Amino acid sequence: MGLKSLVTGCTGLKNLVFNDFPTLDDNGIQEVTKKTKVQELSLLGTQFLTDDSFKSLANTKSLRRLRVEANQLISDTAVKLIGKLSSELTHLYISDCQRITDHSLKALASCRNLTVLNVADCVRITDTGVRYLVDGPSGPKLRELNITNCIRVGDIALVNIHKRCHSLAYLSVCFCEHISEAGIELLGQTHSLVSLDISGCACGDQGLSALGNNTRFKDVTLAECHKITDLGLQKFAQQCKDVNRLSLAHCKNLTDGAIKNLAFCCRLLNVLDLAGCKLLVA
Known part of the structure; x- marks a missing residue:
């Protein structure tokens, strides 16, 4: 009742945050789409919304930014409509939505204005879905991509990202266990990147040295990259002298020698995470 009164009285609402709103249902979202031209909507922790809600949002055609998290009811069907009708969409976050598959990424490929996509923890996404996405009109415009814990994504996805995503500045592939050192080396040649998170990936000294290119x-976040040693970090630091933020948390083979190299080479560092680096001496 309160939500209906709100959108009836405030028809100019364009930015709404309904996070952790356990009573919000499809009827509530339909009221919002009937009475307002919502452009930005955050629905984190609203697990009872179904495809019907997202179909209503797609039909408004005014949607620019949408955040959804941990919703196990939204499916490819809804994302297909969003991809087809939401021509103004620039930012989409649909993390930890287990019914989302490669078909959703194929639908989103046609979103010509999409620049930010977060599908972290959508574990059914594969290399094929990433190829669908980057081969479409959105591929060259993507600025930020988060595929953290998309455990079926591997090196082939990185090959396609490298080929097509020439505007990509931010990439997160944490805990994508099928990404090898060869794939990581390719990211060193993706020169549009300014921010990279490969936490928990199979990166060793060879991959880290290649990132320095x-x-x-x-x-750069390298947390839990257990194969990294002083040698790899030294080569990286000698090349990436302008790095501002670096996480080496739980890189257990690093010693004081690596930190001395950082101190000498990376004078612009303002954030450094060394949590769990047990060989360092205070």
Whole structure:
């Protein structure tokens, strides 16, 4: 009742946050779409919304930013409509939505204005879905992509990202266990990147040294990359001297020698995470 009164009285609403709203249902979203031209909507923790809600949002055609998290009812059907009708969509976050598959990424490929996509923890997404996405009109415009814990994504996805995503500045592939050191080396040649998170990936000294080929990196997260040693970090630091933020948390083979190299080479560092690096001496 309160929501209906709100959207009836405030028809100019364009940005709405309904996070952690357990009573919000499809009827509520339908009221919003009937009475307002919502452009930005955050629905984190609203697990009872079904495809009907997202179909209503797609039909408004005014949607620019949408955030959804941990919703196990939204499916490819809804995302297909969003991809087809939401021509103004620029930012889409649909993390930890277990029914989302490659078909959703194929539908989103046609979103010509899409620049930010987060499908973290959507574990059914594969290399094929990433190829669908980047081969479409949205591929060259993507600026930020988060496929953290998409455990079926591997090196082939990185090959296609490297080929097509020439505007990509931010990439997160944390805990994508099928990404090998060869794939990581390719990211060192993706010179549009300024921020990279490969936490928990199979990156060793060879991969880290290759990442150093991209001297534009400002923010790099290497947490739990257990194969990294002082040698790899030294080579990276010698090339990426402008890095501002670096996480080496739980890189257990690093010693004081690596930190000395950082101190000498990376004078612009302002954030450094060394949590769990047990060989370091205070």
